[in-house]
Amino acid sequence: MGRPPCCDKSNVKRGLWTPEEDAKILAYVSNNGIGNWTLVPQKAGLNRCGKSCRLRWTNYLRPDLKHDGFAPQEEDLIINLHKAIGSRWSFIAKQLPGRTDNDVKNYWNTKLRKKLTKLGIDPVTHKPFSQILSDCRDISGLQNSQNQIGSLNKNIKYYASVPTPEHSSVLTVFPNTDMIRNKSVMEQVQDSSSNANIHSWHCLSQFQVLDPEIIQPNFFNEATSSCSSTSSSNVTQLGSPQSYSCQPSHAQITPSSSFNWSEFLSEPLPYPGFQQQQDRHLKGVLSPTNCPSTLEQTPQLNLATGNYNGLYRIGHEGDFGTFDFGSTSGDQTNNRSEASSSVSSFVDAILEQDSEMRAEFPDILDGSFDY
DNA sequence: AACTGAGCCAACCGCCGAGAC
DNA sequence: AGTCTCGGCGGTTGGCTCAGT
The missing domain is CATH 1.10.10.60 (Homeodomain-like)
Known part of the structure; x- marks a missing residue:
């Protein structure tokens, strides 16, 4: 049993869309709205698969789409x-x-x-x-x-x-993309430390700070809620085989023009024990032995506390979690200290590695x- | 002018989870 | 409970355009 097929795959048109076909989809959507795409070809008079119609609409015909170059x-x-x-x-x-x-x-x-x-x-x-x-x-x-x-x-x-x-x-x-934005965070971290090794520096070298004026705040909510994602990102290929289940995101913030990043970054953690759970994860994640291959994060400097909030991914399946570390925990402080480098700056460290x-x-x- | 290869992008392919039957 | 499609997704491909020879 099951649903009937949406169309006869062998008897539908494929390939590039004509302006006439586009006009039919546009007319249909403007009259009926978006509903069951399997019915669209029949109702709009198109000899196309419903899935093909949906893709044409979502990728090209939607009125809110930009068709100019990327800024x-x-x-x-x-x-x-x-x-x-x-x-x-x-x-x-x-x-x-x-x-x-x-x-x-x-x-x-x-x-x-x-x-x-x-x-x-x-x-x-x-x-x-x-x-x-x-x-x-x-x-x-x-x-x-x-x-x-x-x-x-x-x-x-x-x-x-x-x-x-x-x-x-x-x-x-390199400064064109990441270093400019990283600089202040990197320097602050490095300035706060006294002894570290280059291995720990690798951890920090992966940190980045996203431009708060560009990225929308729900980024973290969505990312941290993607715990069951099965997508296989190349970025995680070197990841640790450890597998943890991550926790739900903690800040339910909807995008808004009046959004305040300081408030967002200072948002309290979602439930008792969350911090400890994240601490436990980070304790392993930040250890010098596995750090370079397991961190997968977008740390943000919390302007209010001086801590770092961000995103990490654990295991091959790309599970996400959030973290928050800084001066509140002894272990975390140690880790932060260990994560700083003996070299004087990020640039120097790269140059050192390069030579x-x-x-x-x-x-x-x-x-x-x-x- | 004809050919060739690279760049680009619309469209398709195939997989997966959710849900209909 | 099992089978199947739908809708969403990331990966890949076909074909058009254009610059170089």
């Missing part, structure tokens, strides 16, 4: 969200009014991915290539590193072959390293 602010937001949650295009598109998941996905695949690669940043991990190579070396040693970096090498070769002023150093371009990598992988950037 720099939109680019930044896409990059930051992709860094935080991976290729969850529908979610990213919801943060960009007038854009569809297909728009965002296409723009990422055709423009932004290449742009990041050209700038020396791996579009999957959003780390500088030099750092990834260094991580590979740390994990498995030089002997095995060539097998692990896979497609990375192609990106590096592309990056290295582009004669742009930017790539004279990996870092000269280290260049010294140990002399063949990679001179073109002789090939597949």
Whole structure:
């Protein structure tokens, strides 16, 4: 038993839509609104599958859609969200009014991915290539590193072959996207510490601060409620096999023009025990041994408390949770201290890693390293 | 002018969870 | 309870455009 099929798949038109077909859909929707898409082809007089009609409407005909190019602010937001949650295009598109998941996905695949690669940043991990190579070396040693970096090498070769002023150093371009925004947070964290190691610094190097004027506040609500998501983000491929169940989001805030970020960031945690639960997660997540591969977050500096709130993802299934750490817990304070670096700044740290990598992988950037 | 390859993007494919039957 | 479709999603592809040769 079950529902009857919506259409005869073998007997419907496929391919590009004609203006006449578009007009039929528009006329139908304006008269009847959006309802059961399986009935639309029949009622609108179209020889198309209902699913195809729905896609045409949602991706192209909807009156609220923008059809112009992406603004720099939109680019930044896409990059930051992709860094935080991976290729969850529908979610990213919801943060960009007038854009569809297909728009965002296409723009990422055709423009932004290449742009990041050209700038020396791996579009999957959003780390500088030099750092990834260094991580590979740390994990498995030089002997095995060539097998692990896979497609990375192609990106590096592309990056290295582009004669742009930017790539004279990996870092000269990095500030354009993340470093400017990261700077204040990074400096504050680093300034607050005295002893740390470079491994812990990797944790912080993944932190980012999203532009509060661009990203909508329900981002965190939606992200943290996506606990059952089955999407497989590339970003989590290196994640720890540990699996936790995350908690519901704590701040039920609806987008509003009068939204106050300070209030949002100072929002109390949702229920007794939440903080302790998150503490327990973070205690593991922030340990120097697993930190670089498990954190998946978009920390925000809480302006009121000086703590950091954000998003993390645990396990291969991409479960999300929120965290809040700072000066209220001894363990957290220690972790924060450990997470700071012995190097003087983020830029210095990257440069240090970069020159280290260049010294140990002399063949990679001179073109002789090939597949 | 003809050919070729890269870039772009609309549309399709296939999977999944929810829900209808 | 089991089977099937719907709607939503991310990944992939087909075909159009355009620049370079």
